[in-house]
Amino acid sequence: MVYHYPLMDPPMGAVSYSEMTKKQAQEYFNWYVQEIPVRINILMGAIEASGVQNMEQFDLTSESLNPLWAWLKERIKTTPKSQEKMNELRNTLPSWILEDVSNWELDTGTLTLAVDVSLYFAEVFLRKYPHLQWDFKSKPKSDAYLNKPVVTGFKRGGLHPPTVVTNLCRSYVEGKQDKNLVSLFEVWSKFI
């Protein structure tokens, strides 16, 4: 069975977060937060379509992160960076950085799944700790998550779920298989 998995479709087009005005960031934020349950539903549909029988286990508890990671890690795929992209990096990055830059990246499908899994991951936190909430920061301009929706209320900066889950996928590709969604949840739980 083929499951047609839609990408997120921002209503304002491809405006980079770093270029957004505060008004645009607010509009994006409103749309993004509204999309979260939709994205989780799409993800659940894909999991079910893949043949998983016990869908009740995906109950937005921290325990459910275990089967969710088991499902996701089987679908992590990479693609070589295009020659054009590698040339751009060669032409601009200092040689001492270039030596470490990988020649692969997560493919679009993996990124899409990882982002939706990350929204599920965030929802697990929000349900367990009611004081947490979605928010975004427009200052300072150097903030790594400038204008991006993050979960706030931790004893540190906000949780940007897409970044932490895609990094988890990258680590998995590189063989660091001791990390998973549950261990990530435990790390962030210490910041509560």
Place this chain on the structure above:
Amino acid sequence: MNLYTYVHNNPLTNVDPSGHWCESTDGKWAHPGNCADGTIQEPDYMHDGDRLIRNGNEVGTFYDNNDSVHEDNSWAGVLFDTVITGGFGLGKVAVSKTITKLFGRAVAEEAATAAKGMIFYGGLAGEAFLADLVGATAKNQLQQSFSTTMGRRVVDVLVDEMAYESKAGYLKYSQVAVKQIQKDAELIAAGDIKGAVWHFFKSGYTGVGADQRLLDLLTQNGMKYVIHK
């Protein structure tokens, strides 16, 4: 009169990565403000704790009121490399423009990917949105700042979510340096960054490398380091 109002805006002998901190490649000058006239456009917390050097003499340490504590010579490695390969300033500008171009090209990539029984579909805006959501873009690839439980951490360069730290000169053991490593370790554990690599570059003023305890701490926390002798 500003102590540093001399003009030494020579890109081949001086580095001025942000316009907030200037230092000469021969190690004889280091001070807050830009290289052109020494004025500071905004608080320079990135150089909190840096040595102030005037004509080869260490005249003090720069402290910013901001709680954030940043490394010394943050940009020196990047810029020294750039000076060697073609002139200060060109690299920084080129990176910014290039990443913008890269982001644009991501839009042109194939829209749908089929894998494991799933067909991903969406418009080009969706692809661009995805790329921006999970990756650094033109303006935030350089000098991104993260908030940790120990305060802010400004990462010199972030490529593929890997943080690259450059240090010029010998890094002595200090609580500031230890804290910086601990911040990186927290960022890695939390998944904010995939990993970190510290590069140590030679400085005519203080040599190269770092106290062995710092190098050991990097290793213990799963971080790489490279000493460029």
